[in-house]
Amino acid sequence: MKFVDLNAQYARIEVTINQRIQQVLNHGQYIMGPEIEELESRLADFVGVKHCIALSSGTDALLVAMMALGIAPGDEVITTPFTFIATGETIALLGAKPVFVDIDPVTYNIDPNKIRAAVTSRTKAIIPVSLYGQCADFDPINRLAGEYGLPVIEDGAQSLGATYRGRQSCALSTIGCTSFFPSKPLGGYGDSGACFTNDDKVATLIREIRNHGQDRRYHHPRIGLNARMDTLQAAILLAKLEIFPEEVAARQRLGDRYSELINSKGLPIATPVIAEGNTSVYAQYTLASTERELLLEKLHKAGVPTAIHYPLPLNRQPALFTEEFDLGIAEILAGRVFSLPMHPYLSEEDQDRIVALLA
Ligand SMILES: *Cc1c(COP(=O)(O)O)cnc(C)c1O
Numbered sequence: 332m333k334f335v336d337l338n339a340q341y342a343r344i345e346v347t348i349n350q351r352i353q354q355v356l357n358h359g360q361y362i363m364g365p366e367i368e369e370l371e372s373r374l375a376d377f378v379g380v381k382h383c384i385a386l387s388s389g390t391d392a393l394l395v396a397m398m399a400l401g402i403a404p405g406d407e408v409i410t411t412p413f414t415f416i417a418t419g420e421t422i423a424l425l426g427a428k429p430v431f432v433d434i435d436p437v438t439y440n441i442d443p444n445k446i447r448a449a450v451t452s453r454t455k456a457i458i459p460v461s462l463y464g465q466c467a468d469f470d471p472i473n474r475l476a477g478e479y480g481l482p483v484i485e486d487g488a489q490s491l492g493a494t495y496r497g498r499q500s501c502a503l504s505t506i507g508c509t510s511f512f513p514s515k516p517l518g519g520y521g522d523s524g525a526c527f528t529n530d531d532k533v534a535t536l537i538r539e540i541r542n543h544g545q546d547r548r549y550h551h552p553r554i555g556l557n558a559r560m561d562t563l564q565a566a567i568l569l570a571k572l573e574i575f576p577e578e579v580a581a582r583q584r585l586g587d588r589y590s591e592l593i594n595s596k597g598l599p600i601a602t603p604v605i606a607e608g609n610t611s612v613y614a615q616y617t618l619a620s621t622e623r624e625l626l627l628e629k630l631h632k633a634g635v636p637t638a639i640h641y642p643l644p645l646n647r648q649p650a651l652f653t654e655e656f657d658l659g660i661a662e663i664l665a666g667r668v669f670s671l672p673m674h675p676y677l678s679e680e681d682q683d684r685i686v687a688l689l690a
Contacts (some may be wrong), residue, residue, distance in 0.1 A: 332672055332681055334636040335514040339676035339685040340578075344570055351566040355660065363542075364562030370569050370662025371525075378491075378499045378507065379570070380527045382534035385560035386541055389488040389524035390510040393421040395558050396484050396526050399536040402427050410486075411441040411467075412644035413661040418486050419645040427455070431646050432658045437604045439664060440467040440616075447472070449656075450479055452574065457483045461500055463640070464516060464582075464614035465605055469495055469503040476504075477662075484508060485666050488524070490616035492579040496608045501527040509566055516582065516612045517575050523564040544625040579612055581675035586613035589671065590677040593618070596626035600626075600689060601667075615640050616673040618689075623669050628686050630671075638670045 342350065344588045355364060367385050376384040386392045402408060404426030410418055412431040422429040432449050441459045457476050459467035470486070476483045483504035487493075490500040491509045501507025507527040511519040526537050539546050544555030592601040603620040605611050617640060620626055630637050644661040645651045671685055 332635055333367060333674070334638060334672050336676050337513060337518070339453070339674070340571075343625045344574060345439050345677075347456045347551055347570040347573065348477075348567060351570045352563060352603065353503075355562050363559060364565070366562050366565035366569060367528075367560060369571070369614050370565040371573055373569065374525060375527070377575075378527050379499045379530045380507070381531070382397070384526045384534060384537045384541060386524045386526060387509060387558045387560055388522040389512060389515075389558065390417040390421060391558040392510065393417060393480055393484070393526040394424065394527045395537050395540050395556065396426070396508050397421060397425055398555075399506070400456055400482050400484075402455050405453065407451060407453040408456045408458055409446060409449050409653045410458040411460050411462075411661070412437055412646045412658050413641070413655075414486065415488070415641065416645065416648060416650075417488070418458060418460055419648075422458070427621075428453075428641050429453070429645065429651060431644075431653070431658055431661075433656070433658045433660050434664070435468075436660050436664070438465060438606050439463065439668075440465065440625050441472075442660075443468050443471040445487060446472065446475055454479065454481060458486055460486040460488075461484070461493065462613035463603065463617050464489050464493055464623045465609050466493050466495035466500050467505060469605065473504060482506070483530065488515060490612060491515070492575060492582075492608045492612040493498075502529075504587035505530065506533060511564065514577065515613055516614050517568065517571060519564040519571070520613070521561070521564055523560045523568070525560075530596060538686060544655075557592060578675040582673070584622065585673065585675070585677055586611060586616055588679070589616055589673075589682060589686065592682070593689060596686070596690055598689060607686040611626060614619060617668050617670045619664060619667040621667060623667055626689060627669055630685070633684075633688050635685050635688060636672060637681045640670050641665060641668075
């Protein structure tokens with residue numbers, strides 16, 4: 332059994348993937364080839380925003396988004412500690428300070444009610460993370476950000492394909508960032524990511540920063556990066572995007588089925604709670620239990636792969652260590668969460684077997 336089964340997916344779309352790759356090999360435009368624009372246009376339509384900018388990774392999407400908004404040393408950026416390192420790392424890399432706000436104990440996303448107390452005169456942006464494939468509560472976050480004139484960046488690395496009150500993840504704030512790391516809901520065969528925005532100026536800045544701050548050939552008004560997506564990754568993602576809506580539906584069905592099975596057993600295990608108005612893509616199917624170590628041992632002995640997302644909140648990571656903030660809920664949950672195998676090709680038989688091991 333696999334935690335994420337990329338081979339099953341490849342077996343299904345082998346012909347289109349191979350055709351798409353062959354087309355790139357034939358035209359030979361490996362950097363910014365025609366597949367980049369094609370993918371950007373398809374993804375912008377899918378998400379329902381004006382601009383998609385294809386990038387080298389989800390981490391670079393966060394970095395480039397913050398650079399486009401002018402985040403600089405001394406600035407503060409409000410975010411959640413209950414996330415992958417990239418969210419805090421990119422803030423720190425720009426010399427800004429991650430200001431951590433505790434999470435909601437039900438959805439595990441940043442608690443909108445605790446953000447106001449964290450705003451100072453140095454706050455320059457808010458970065459909610461849509462964890463495990465469920466969007467953070469963007470309406471109150473955007474309202475508060477509007478009051479203070481702050482931009483909001485969604486870290487949607489895990490949530491592409493999820494919806495919030497009928498709108499797609501990555502269309503919910505100033506900039507949406509996502510990742511196409513192979514195991515994400517829409518994954519490539521290597522690293523890549525994207526930014527989404529309706530703001531023309533921000534989109535132009537992101538495009539320039541992606542390509543060494545260049546506005547025309549060999550003319551560089553600003554410092555940028557090499558943060559371009561490879562043409563081959565765009566070609567692969569175009570093939571995968573065709574089946575993505577079906578895969579999202581399969582994820583939702585399997586995620587809901589996991590929860591029904593587990594809840595019907597009346598076990599002392601917390602299943603994911605999808606907030607009203609949300610749909611989740613279950614990038615991770617994550618449970619919480621005070622008996623985590625025991626359960627993990629049972630699963631490992633039976634050959635079921637598991638993962639912990641994430642064993643430490645970012646404030647406890649040596650690279651970002653701080654005791655400045657009250658993050659009690661994130662710290663408790665980091666000691667309880669664990670994730671089960673989850674991908675669109677997981678069989679009901681495997682799911683039944685996994686759930687039987689939890690009792
Ligand atoms: C995966 C992930 C990232 C980073 O994406 P990469 O493409 O691996 O750089 C950022 N934030 C979150 C929440 C993630 O899960």
